[in-house]
Amino acid sequence: MSTAAYFNNLKLKKLYCQPNAFNPSPNKTLEKAGFRFVKEYITTPGSITFEQAVKLWEINEAII
Structure with missing residues (x-):
């Protein structure tokens, strides 16, 4: 999963995402x-x- 690469390579603690509330695909x-x-x-x-x-x-x- 690409989120693991962000955490491991960039030493991040959290990731955030803010899609449009009325677009169901990214929210699901x-x-x-x-x-x-x-x-x-x-x-x-x-x-x-x-x-x-x-x-x-x-x-x-x-x-x-």
Whole structure:
């Protein structure tokens, strides 16, 4: 799994992902990959984009 490479090679403790809340595919995939749902919130991802709902997911190195 590529998450193990991030933890091992970069010595990370956590990984975060924030896909659009209304896009079911990445949200299902993150859950199946072992990520834990943290919260859903509204954000503006960049200066030229619009507000959108995102879901915050995290995975700890201990889970791998």
